[in-house]
Amino acid sequence: MPSYRKKPVEIEASQWFKLGDHPSVEPYADQLGVVKGIGPYGWITTLEGGHIVSPGDWIIRGIKGELYPCKPDIFAATYDESPSTAMSFSAALAIVKAGGRVARAGWNGKGMFIYLNKGSFPHELLGFEAGATPVAGHPSTIDGVSLGLFECGDRGTAIRLPNINMRSASGAIVTGWLASQTDTLAEDWEVV
Known part of the structure; x- marks a missing residue:
């Protein structure tokens, strides 16, 4: 029989110990909806039907967004915490x-997410060819901003300084996004 290796997939998971630890775990009830008093168990609905959740089980969100419980020993043998x-x-x-x-x-x-909207300047201003892109770290600046954050525009182009834009949750673009104090002090920034 051929052998197979599980593909490396990142999942979200949280360990469950009691009701209230995970919003998708409900009180364990029988088929009539009567809550059973058989200990500290919970109930979770999965793609394959409902499953009992025991204290210490991990609740995993799979690659399609589905939720399912996993026993602690199986979880420990299958998953490692992703590096931050x-x-x-x-x-x-x-x-x-x-x-x-x-x-x-x-x-x-x-x-x-946020991203850079490069600035633009008339190419003849600093002797560049039309359409040229100054390299990152270029020693020349415009208003103190490195030319590496600009693109060369056509002759007569108005100087437009670079700015940071944000793509909002709706997909709209916020031009000239400004960081809040919390954003500047946060340590949870990630590359997307």
Whole structure:
């Protein structure tokens, strides 16, 4: 018989000990809906039907968003905690300046992120060819901002300084996003 290896997949999981630990675990009840007094068990509805949840079980959100319980020994043999990818605002800002997108794990909206909208200047201003892109870290600046954060515009283009934009949960773009004090002090920034 051929053998197979499980694909590496990141999941979300939390350990359950009592009612109230996970919003999807309900009191254990019989088929008539009568709550059973058989100990500290819970009940979770899965794609395969309902399952009893025992104290110490892990509640896993699978790759399709489905929830299911897993015994602690099976969980320990199958999963390792993912290394944290969280970072400070200054580290996140460096990624944005390099052309990446970042978001806070603490933001409520799904799909939100911030990114750099490069500035523009007339190419003849500093002797560039039309359409050229200054390299990151270029020593010249406009209003103190490195030319690496600009694109060369056509002759006569107005100087437009770079700014940070945000994609909101609805998909709308917020031009000129400003970080709150909490955003600047947070340590939960992640690359998206």
